[in-house]
Amino acid sequence: MNNPNVSAPQLNGGQQLALKYFTVAMALFVAQIVFGIIAGLQFLYPELLYNTLDFNVNRMVHINAMIVWMLYGFIGSVYWLLEDESGTEVVGLKIGNLAFWVLTVAVTIVVLVYLFIQYGPGTMETIWFINEGREYIEAPRWADIGIVVCVLIFFYNVAATFMKGRWSGISGVLVLDLVALAGLYVFGMVYTTNISVDQYWWWWVIHMWVEATWEVLVGCIMAWGLMQTLGVSRRIVTTWLYIEVAMMFGSGILGLGHHYFWIGTPEYWLSIGGFFSALEPIPLVAMVVHSVYDAGTHGFKSNNHPALAWLIAHAFGNFFGAGVWGFMHTLPQINLFTHGTQWTASHGHLAFFGAYATIIIAVIYIALQKSRGGVWMSEAMPGNGWKWKWSLALLNIGVVGMTVALLIAGYEQSHIERAIEGSTWAGYFAAQMHKWFIQAMQWRMIFGWVTLAGVLLLMWDLLTVGKHETRVIKSLDHRPLPA
Amino acid sequence: MSDNTVWWAAEDFWRKTAIWVTTGMLLVLMVLTFDSVKQITAGSERVPAYSVINNRIYYKFDQDRGYQVPVIGDQAPLFGAMLTEEQAEALVNKGKMTVQARNCMNCHTLLGNGAYYAPDLTKAWLDPSWGAEVVREQLMIQFLMDPETNARTFGSGRKMPDLEITEEEARGIVAFLKWMSSIDTNGFPHGFKPIAQEGD
Numbered sequence: 001m002n003n004p005n006v007s008a009p010q011l012n013g014g015q016q017l018a019l020k021y022f023t024v025a026m027a028l029f030v031a032q033i034v035f036g037i038i039a040g041l042q043f044l045y046p047e048l049l050y051n052t053l054d055f056n057v058n059r060m061v062h063i064n065a066m067i068v069w070m071l072y073g074f075i076g077s078v079y080w081l082l083e084d085e086s087g088t089e090v091v092g093l094k095i096g097n098l099a100f101w102v103l104t105v106a107v108t109i110v111v112l113v114y115l116f117i118q119y120g121p122g123t124m125e126t127i128w129f130i131n132e133g134r135e136y137i138e139a140p141r142w143a144d145i146g147i148v149v150c151v152l153i154f155f156y157n158v159a160a161t162f163m164k165g166r167w168s169g170i171s172g173v174l175v176l177d178l179v180a181l182a183g184l185y186v187f188g189m190v191y192t193t194n195i196s197v198d199q200y201w202w203w204w205v206i207h208m209w210v211e212a213t214w215e216v217l218v219g220c221i222m223a224w225g226l227m228q229t230l231g232v233s234r235r236i237v238t239t240w241l242y243i244e245v246a247m248m249f250g251s252g253i254l255g256l257g258h259h260y261f262w263i264g265t266p267e268y269w270l271s272i273g274g275f276f277s278a279l280e281p282i283p284l285v286a287m288v289v290h291s292v293y294d295a296g297t298h299g300f301k302s303n304n305h306p307a308l309a310w311l312i313a314h315a316f317g318n319f320f321g322a323g324v325w326g327f328m329h330t331l332p333q334i335n336l337f338t339h340g341t342q343w344t345a346s347h348g349h350l351a352f353f354g355a356y357a358t359i360i361i362a363v364i365y366i367a368l369q370k371s372r373g374g375v376w377m378s379e380a381m382p383g384n385g386w387k388w389k390w391s392l393a394l395l396n397i398g399v400v401g402m403t404v405a406l407l408i409a410g411y412e413q414s415h416i417e418r419a420i421e422g423s424t425w426a427g428y429f430a431a432q433m434h435k436w437f438i439q440a441m442q443w444r445m446i447f448g449w450v451t452l453a454g455v456l457l458l459m460w461d462l463l464t465v466g467k468h469e470t471r472v473i474k475s476l477d478h479r480p481l482p483a
Numbered sequence: 484m485s486d487n488t489v490w491w492a493a494e495d496f497w498r499k500t501a502i503w504v505t506t507g508m509l510l511v512l513m514v515l516t517f518d519s520v521k522q523i524t525a526g527s528e529r530v531p532a533y534s535v536i537n538n539r540i541y542y543k544f545d546q547d548r549g550y551q552v553p554v555i556g557d558q559a560p561l562f563g564a565m566l567t568e569e570q571a572e573a574l575v576n577k578g579k580m581t582v583q584a585r586n587c588m589n590c591h592t593l594l595g596n597g598a599y600y601a602p603d604l605t606k607a608w609l610d611p612s613w614g615a616e617v618v619r620e621q622l623m624i625q626f627l628m629d630p631e632t633n634a635r636t637f638g639s640g641r642k643m644p645d646l647e648i649t650e651e652e653a654r655g656i657v658a659f660l661k662w663m664s665s666i667d668t669n670g671f672p673h674g675f676k677p678i679a680q681e682g683d
Contacts (some may be wrong), residue, residue, distance in 0.1 A: 046641040054644040055600045056589035120526035122581025133583030193576040241495035242622040246504045262671035263594045340595030423672035429604040429637030
């Protein structure tokens with residue numbers, strides 16, 4: 001440190017481990033966007049990398065890098081707050097560190113196999129060692145087992161630390177949620193010939209992750225983040241967290257039914273799935289009210305402006321991306337036309353970014369503030385904080401732009417391929433070649449480049465923010481726990 | 484909880500509500516799951532046995548339900564050979580495993596789930612672009628084994644890559660697609676116009 005005001009960072013063991021998770025998460029975030037760009041280009045230039053790096057490979061790496069970086073971001077976030085929240089050192093930190101390296105080596109091998117081997121013969125060996133070929137959870141089975149072991153070690157660290165230290169409302173919800181999150185993954189590891197049964201359990205993993213357990217996990221992180229950045233009272237955030245859990249699981253568990261409209265499952269899912277998934281936006285509205293109200297009552301005075309801005313982006317992004325965009329096509333009467341079109345891609349882009357990318361970035365800013373010596377990160381940052389402000393703007397404009405472009409493509413596809421052409425292959429291609437679709441894909445590409453620019457600027461900011469700062473904040477801790 | 488907090492704003496009330504709501508919803512999901520899995524087991528009314536590949540599969544509008552449903556017709560064995568239930572399951576299984584091993588789902592959708600770079604495969608067996616029922620099997624095998632030469636781009640320029648699919652795997656895929664087309668998908672995809680069906 002070149003300034004006497006800035007003390008050497010005093011990170012606890014969990015926080016040092018968290019920084020490792022965040023580093024890999026951000027590298028995978030860049031990879032996600034790069035492969036997304038290539039896949040997006042292939043819509044416009046189908047000859048690009050044909051028979052070398054085909055769309056299915058790029059798209060798989062695009063979505064897998066996303067799932068994995070978000071999991072890394074969540075795990076890192078939990079390690080970051082673990083000692084503060086429990087009031088004791090992380091139990092079993094050594095094995096936690098080992099699990100990080102094992103997981104990272106496994107992820108690297110899986111990605112290299114995806115890129116350079118790509119596919120295998122139609123035998124169980126391929127399922128075990130190359131690719132399971134099931135969207136989002138393509139990782140081969142050996143890696144599945146490795147992931148489960150590493151997640152169990154993470155869970156042991158978390159549960160044992162809270163058991164040794166103290167429990168709080170947040171930690172109680174967090175631990176129970178992690179049991180569900182890890183347990184659900186097992187449902188994604190089964191191979192079956194029957195595609196209806198296959199997709200039935202596959203959705204247990206995908207839906208119950210992104211529309212239930214992940215939402216509750218970010219609810220916990222948000223509760224902690226609001227205490228951290230604004231100093232909101234623990235009683236208020238804990239009560240809100242319970243309300244959110246009740247509403248999230250109350251709507252989201254049976255909201256699973258909106259994936260059971262068309263996969264062979266019985267007709268009663270049309271009513272159950274439609275009804276409960278229509279309720280799913282309610283907790284997301286509550287989260288917006290909660291965070292904006294809290295920020296407002298504290299006069300938006302926070303000790304970490306980038307983190308608070310990303311938390312607010314999370315509240316709105318979650319509400320619009322997961323809530324509004326999900327609701328728009330969740331009722332079976334409209335989903336019959338939109339299911340399996342770019343409409344889903346539109347929802348996916350805004351939901352994953354709005355609900356999850358944003359909040360992980362917020363936690364990373366909180367972490368960097370402390371790791372760089374508790375430096376000042378409020379108003380009048382160097383260069384008026386142009387890097388974090390512009391990366392926030394570019395990323396949000398980029399993703400929202402892609403979302404709108406894909407929505408237009410989705411409308412066009414639902415209309416031309418489904419409603420007019422009768423869902424045949426010829427109808428599919430008639431819709432794909434329509435100028436409205438091509439224009440939408442061109443706009444998606446432009447906003448894809450904007451997103452890439454935002455990500456690169458974000459990386460630059462994360463590497464440099466607070467490094468030459470001479471001012472420090474008074475306290476990072478506004479939130480005393482009851483004894 | 485401070486003394487002046489009303490009951491409906493109290494932490495304790497919402498903790499209990501969260502626990503009861505979650506438990507209740509999980510119980511309902513479990514009950515529905517037992518019923519649903521029973522109804523989608525191969526050999527059920529909604530998801531026919533694998534030996535359905537020995538029969539013709541039609542697609543008809545159902546007046547009562549208000550949408551099209553698959554109908555199982557007379558004998559029409561795939562590749563001209565009647566298979567036992569075990570043989571049919573083995574063949575469909577080969578196809579399903581190959582579909583996973585070649586990562587088809589990251590270009591195509593199956594039952595509407597997957598990626599959107601290539602057409603949905605749910606009713607691929609019944610798609611009119613194969614021309615006529617008599618030539619369909621052979622065209623599908625040729626296409627799968629050499630998709631570059633036999634490209635079906637519909638003028639889009641989007642060709643399926645060469646995934647080195649063997650003849651055995653291609654036969655499995657065709658069997659899997661034929662079986663999948665017999666699944667009752669509650670009318671998805673909407674308003675599908677099937678291949679010209681003899682006897683229509």
